[in-house]
Amino acid sequence: MSELAAAVQDVWVTARRGLLRGRREPRLLALPLLQPVLFMLLFGVVLSGVVAVPGVASYPGYLTPGLLVQAVAITAGLAAVGVAQDVRRGMVDRFRTLPVRASAVLFGRTAADLVRIAMTAAVAAAAGVIAGWRVHSGPAAAAAGFLLVLTFGYAVTWLSVVVGLSVRGPGAARVLVPVCLIPLTFVSNVLAPPDTMPSWLRPLAEANPVSAVVTALRLLWGNEPAGSGATPPSAYPLALTWIAAALLLAIPLALHRYRRAPAP
């Protein structure tokens, strides 16, 4: 077997492990699948009567791209807990004593996480449609939007893997992930445009990578508020730059941490 074929097989075997885990432990899918529905119910339905975004006719239409990104980020964040569990249970040590490349193990693992992210995105989109969200662009732009969401989720997964390999255990990961993701996803344009926020908070929300991705999505799907000032030429490279930077940072760092994973 060539090195490449062997590496592909290793990726598949470790990805299958992750997929089987999702199937055997349905509770792992509870948060990824319920969270977007609950958030849509809370923000898109319960609060929609009191929220008015300038230039937006339908709040669920504005909200859905943001909630989709948020849901995907939270699902991707769960990878940190899974990786920390693998370290604690000795599975990382076990894999490291096999003649398998670190990259094969981690790419396999993140491939399985990507499937969960896709499921989250599908549920969030379905919840948005039920609440009144619609895509107002063509099929290519719609598909590009979903691809952007998945790429963003994949980048967050790798960052989460770094976290999972760096913390002391799954308990620490369970605390750290929401502590990072809640401000990252709420101090952004997910729920409201940054220019409606207090002046001290606005720069943070505008500089937030989540805002860049959500803006790009709204532009791709025709959900950007009228007169927001966001234009495709500037919004797309910014979102893609953030995603590429995250991947370029996280993948080598995760491989480095994996090779130096502590004893269980």
Add this chain to the structure above:
Amino acid sequence: MGGSGSPGPHRDYRVSMAAAIVAEGLVKRYGSVTALAGLSLSVPEGTVLGLLGPDRAGKTTAVRIMATLLRPDGGSCLVNGVDVLAHPRWARQDIGMCGQRPAVDDFLTGFENLEQLGRLHRLGRRRARVRAEELLERFHLSEAAHRPVHCYPPGMRRRLDLAGALVTAPPVVLLDEPTAGLDQRSRLGIWDVISERVRAGTTLLLATRHLDEADELADQIVVLDRGHVLTRGTPEEITRHIGGDRLQVVLGNRAETQVAEDILNRVCGGRAVVFLDQHLVQAPVVAGTPALVELVRRLDAAGIEPVDIGIHRASLDDVFRKLTGQAATPTLADEEARA
């Protein structure tokens, strides 16, 4: 990815050597703590080396270095002729390892766990499945083969973990406290498996804190304490050094100690020791059980009813008390004395 030395059909990093494991001057420090202070050892092919020591002796650090999981600060290590520091991926082909905790996937079945490891060892799907079934049968796990591992009791989990380390029948197996947390029956089961592998020619390094385990399984024992080698030798040499098993009797009445000492001297052939403050009389013994029966009979004939009577098995604590004057599991006073 895990170092140079990619396994491939046209490369061989092995050097010819008589010993399957050779470690020279391994040093590992964690900040100001020295986990290993120049450990050297050699394990001839097809033998078992027991690495004996209490917690924080450096056993796990040594095993992790040999298993390519940890880089030492100094020294060298060859496993099956491959330098594990220079060519870790190549070395991994010849090494099976079990850590202190069973590394098994709870949500997979026993069969899936082993098949997965076989495939990651590049056995191919069919061979991996056949090998998984063979191992499940050998480890008496066939009935539970298709149950998720989270249903397995600790002994079965450990057996599965050990089976996982043997998927490719590696020539060298490293075991870090393989019977930790197991009941006696499960321990004996694991010992059987280990003995069988050694009879089949596997070289084994067994890190343990149990003298009886090292005594039962090892050909040679290295006693470690805080990264330093305290002593080394065959189990017989170590046990002889500390005096071996002892027959002991605790008396309810201090006045009976003289009679009990005489009886123990007769039963054990002399060398009885009296600890007056504890009402305890001890003597080294070789044939423990017949001597114990004889002791009970003679004490009864003398009208002595002991508070406690039995065979005191030599333990790691005895080794450490003999070698360092302190227990293997340090008391607060020991810690203060060492400081």
